[in-house]
Amino acid sequence: MTKSEVSYKHLLDSLNTAVVVADANLRVWHMNPAAEALLTVSGERVEGVNLATVVHESEAALKDLQLALANDHQFTRRRAEWTTGHGSHLTVDYSVTPLANPRGLLIEIQPLDRLLRISREEALLSAQDTSRNLVRGMAHEIKNPLGGIRGAAQLLARELEEGELKEYTQVIIEEADRLRNLVDRMLGPRTPPNLQPINIHQILERVCVLVNAESAGAVTITRDYDPSIPDLPGDAEQLLQATLNIVRNAMQALMENKVEHGVICLRSRIQRQFTIGRVHHPLVCRIDIxxxxxxxxxxxIEDIFYPMISGRAEGTGLGLAISQQLINQHNGLIECESRPGQTQFTIYIPMEQPDAKH
Structure with a gap:
C-alpha cells in the first residue's frame, strides 16, 4: 500500500460519516469504522469481497453503481432499503462519487432508521397523549349523567314494592355501574408507578404461570432470557399487568384462530445506547413477545394502542392501550410488528429511572 493510500484511509477513518470505498470491480477496498459499526461487519474481513455480498439493495441499484463507474456519474439515493450480509435491514440515504485514482466508487451512507424511529415514536406518543386527553374529557361528560341515572334508579327502587318493576331498577343500577367501570378502565392507571428494584424475569415467569393456567396448556410458551440483565427500577404490579395484557392477547389470538402448535416466545435482551422519543438511554431492557x-x-396495526381498537370480535380494545400507558409511565415504549405467521410486540424499559429507589 502506498503512502498516499495510507493517508487516504486515515482520513476516511477519522470521519463520523459511514464511508465504503469500492474498487473498479465493485469489491470492497476500504470501510471506515463508522461503516463497520453501521453494517456490523469487520472491514478487514470484507476487504476484496464483492460489495453486493456485503450489502444488497436491488439489481437495478447494482446497475446504477456500474453506470456511475463507467460514466463518472455522481448520484444520490434517498430512503434506500438495504439488506446486510447478516440479514439485517437498514434504511439509508447514500451518495456515490466516482474516483479516478485509484479507480472506484466512494459511497457515503447516512442511516435513517434511528431518525425514522424517533419520528414514528414521537407521533405515536403525541397521538396517544391526545387520545388520553380526549378520553378524559369524554369520561367526565359520561360519568356525570351516569351518576344522576344511578341515583334516580336508587330513589325509584325505594318507592317500589318488591316485584318486576323493582328488578328493572336494579338492571339500570348494574348497567350504570358497568359503564362507569368501563370508563374508568378507558382512563387507565391514575397512580404513578412505585419504583423498586425488580427482576424482570420474575415478572415474565409469573405471566407464564397465569397464561398457562388460562390456556390449559393449549399454547406452548418458550423462554429466551438473558440471565445477565440486572434488576431494573419498576412497579412490579404495573409491569406484570402491561406484559400480561400482551401475552394474553397473543394466547387468545392463537386459540380463537385454532392455530396448530401455537407458540409464544418471551425474549429478554439488553439494548445499548437506545433512544426513546428524543431521550437517550445508555441501557434499556428489551422484552420481545x-x-x-x-x-x-x-x-x-397503526391504531392498536388506541382505546376501543381491537382485532378480536370479543375484545374490548383496552388491554393494549393500558399496557402502553403503563410502560409510558416507566419512560418506556411498546412497539409492534406483524405479518401473517408472526407478530412481535417489543417493550422497552430504561434501566435507570429518575425517581427510582435504591
Whole structure:
C-alpha cells in the first residue's frame, strides 16, 4: 500500500460519516469504522469481497453503481432499503462519487432508521397523549349523567314494592355501574408507578404461570432470557399487568384462530445506547413477545394502542392501550410488528429511572 493510500484511509477513518470505498470491480477496498459499526461487519474481513455480498439493495441499484463507474456519474439515493450480509435491514440515504485514482466508487451512507424511529415514536406518543386527553374529557361528560341515572334508579327502587318493576331498577343500577367501570378502565392507571428494584424475569415467569393456567396448556410458551440483565427500577404490579395484557392477547389470538402448535416466545435482551422519543438511554431492557398466529390486519396495526381498537370480535380494545400507558409511565415504549405467521410486540424499559429507589 502506498503512502498516499495510507493517508487516504486515515482520513476516511477519522470521519463520523459511514464511508465504503469500492474498487473498479465493485469489491470492497476500504470501510471506515463508522461503516463497520453501521453494517456490523469487520472491514478487514470484507476487504476484496464483492460489495453486493456485503450489502444488497436491488439489481437495478447494482446497475446504477456500474453506470456511475463507467460514466463518472455522481448520484444520490434517498430512503434506500438495504439488506446486510447478516440479514439485517437498514434504511439509508447514500451518495456515490466516482474516483479516478485509484479507480472506484466512494459511497457515503447516512442511516435513517434511528431518525425514522424517533419520528414514528414521537407521533405515536403525541397521538396517544391526545387520545388520553380526549378520553378524559369524554369520561367526565359520561360519568356525570351516569351518576344522576344511578341515583334516580336508587330513589325509584325505594318507592317500589318488591316485584318486576323493582328488578328493572336494579338492571339500570348494574348497567350504570358497568359503564362507569368501563370508563374508568378507558382512563387507565391514575397512580404513578412505585419504583423498586425488580427482576424482570420474575415478572415474565409469573405471566407464564397465569397464561398457562388460562390456556390449559393449549399454547406452548418458550423462554429466551438473558440471565445477565440486572434488576431494573419498576412497579412490579404495573409491569406484570402491561406484559400480561400482551401475552394474553397473543394466547387468545392463537386459540380463537385454532392455530396448530401455537407458540409464544418471551425474549429478554439488553439494548445499548437506545433512544426513546428524543431521550437517550445508555441501557434499556428489551422484552420481545413473539407469537406464530395469523397476524394483525394491516388496517389496524397503526391504531392498536388506541382505546376501543381491537382485532378480536370479543375484545374490548383496552388491554393494549393500558399496557402502553403503563410502560409510558416507566419512560418506556411498546412497539409492534406483524405479518401473517408472526407478530412481535417489543417493550422497552430504561434501566435507570429518575425517581427510582435504591
Amino acid at each position: 413473539v407469537d406464530n398466529g395469523p397476524g394483525i390486519p394491516t388496517g389496524l
